[in-house]
Amino acid sequence: MEKKILDKPFVRVYPELCKGCELCIDACPPQVLKFHEKFNSKGYHYATYIGENCTGCGICYYACPEPEAIVVYKKGYEYEGEEVA
Amino acid sequence: MASKILQKPEAFYKRYERNPSSDKKSPHYCPGCGHGNVHKFIAEALDDYNVADQTILISPVGCSVFAYYYFDTGNIQAAHGRAPAVATGIKRAHPHSIVISYQGDGDLAAIGTAEILHAANRGENITVFFVNNAIYGMTGGQMAPTTLVDQYSTTTPRGRNPHNEGYPIKVAELISQLEAPVYVERVSLHDTKNRNKARRAVRKALKNQIDNLGFSLVEILSPCTSGWKMDAVPSMKWIEENMVPQFPLGVFKDITDEVEPYERPEMDLSAQDIKKALGLEVVESESFEKPDFPNKYKNPEIKVAGFGGQGVLLLGAAMAQAGMLEDYHVSWLPSYGPEMRGGTANCHVNIRDIEVGSPMVTNPTVLIALNRPSLEKFENDVPEGGLIIYDTSLIDIEVKRTDVEVMPLPATKMADELGNTRTANMITLAAYAAYTGIFSKETLYETLNTAIKHKKFIDINKKAIDLGYEFGLKSKLS
Structure with a gap:
């Protein structure tokens, strides 16, 4: 399969794994995370990426207490198959 | 970090099969709980040093009693406060394992005060992560040994009064006064800069053990959103404004550059050797036939x-x-x-x-x-x-x-x-x-x-x- 390289950083928050504590939103330097207006099944407004200007700094990842709610893809990340973003 | 992706460390289980939650993917911790961050830092360090398979994590009593749900390492859950004693036994019996004692403030600084002091004083080559949130979280917010002066808790409804309940116990300071420990630092989770420091401290404390340098303890000021009855973001501010002044951050002791690595020899635990050491005569007695009886x-x-x-x-x-x-x-x-x-x-x-x-x-x-x-x-x-x-x-x-x-x-x-x-x-x-x-x-x-x-x-x-x-x-x- 063809190797692809991510040309701009990306952050994904898994809605069902987010507990809506807001620490990532508070910590994000470019302020590109916000609460989604919807609730997840646990009843939390979950954090979500506004879709642009993520710098891939990883600060949200370390601010987040959940093991896998947030995944940060940095620029230059190599992947195959489905698009990251 | 060289990696181009930040995702769940491998040292966590893929699914938390023991966790009773329906999705098996969310830890039991409250939203914003500092345990999650500390878990993540530890898991990441275990990945980076490639030691998860030789690590034994001792879970305490407290909210993190279920740490064994999450870490794909060896796990033992110790009686309240006894994690450093259990860790001592494991480390002595398996000197090549990496033994982590993960404890909260009620566990380490109240019921387990003796265990931690003596494990530290013996300089056991273990790593202790001490999560200090100044309260008994799991049991509903009672005063802990580390509860701040004037802090409200269900058992100090007028605030902690030193004349009644004494002063908060400063564990990092206390441990750093002992001869044997090689590294004692207090860090905090309240902002990005401090979380990074905490992450580094966790790594260093683990590395010290891998290098056989001796006893390391990292005290981590951590939020208890439920116990403090606060949201996560205000609780971070509360740490900064209230906890840090009473629990100053920093390295209290670091002699890792001065100490020589000490590798404890493997113990021979055969029954014959124990008898020999105790001066007991080894008697080979013959066995007798069982008589026939009703x-x-x-x-x-x-x-x-x-x-x-x-x-x-x-x-x-x-x-x-x-x-x-x-x-x-x-x-x-x-x-x-x-x-x-x-x-x-x-x-x-x-x-x-x-x-x-x-x-x-x-x-x-x-x-x-x-x-x-x-x-x-x-x-x-x-x-x-x-x-x-x-x-x-x-x-x-x-x-x-x-x-x-x-x-x-x-x-x-x-x-x-x-x-x-x-x-x-x-x-x-x-x-x-x-x-x-x-x-x-x-x-x-x-x-x-x-x-x-x-x-x-x-x-x-x-x-x-x-x-x-x-x-x-x-x-x-x-």
């Missing part, structure tokens, strides 16, 4: 009861010893409750064809009562068809039960006539063996060699066995 006497659960000085415990131990010589599975459990003097001493003995599950005997199929209180106390515990042997020279009542076998035996009187009252226990043992047929006389003779400490008493005890054996055979026929 099924109703097989697999006896025995209780021997009397008063101190009668050789109650020795009688039980000798029974177990005889059982071992005939290749049975045996157990012997002495039990001398609070009434050490003047009351009953007793022991529980199992002699079984299969492994003994519990050494406790609550309903003895064989009760050996050597004084009246013992007979009165345990008579009714014997199941129907059981056997009661009692010393008629000391017990002036009769067995009331009619649904059990009874062997009245004047053991003490017989022993007295033999010339040593203390042989009453061996007379009883032999009478029991002969009556039921469980042990041959040869087995009993051999038992004396290990049961009797002073060789000069062996002869008279042999005579006691002859006497008791004869008595037992006679009782069987009558």
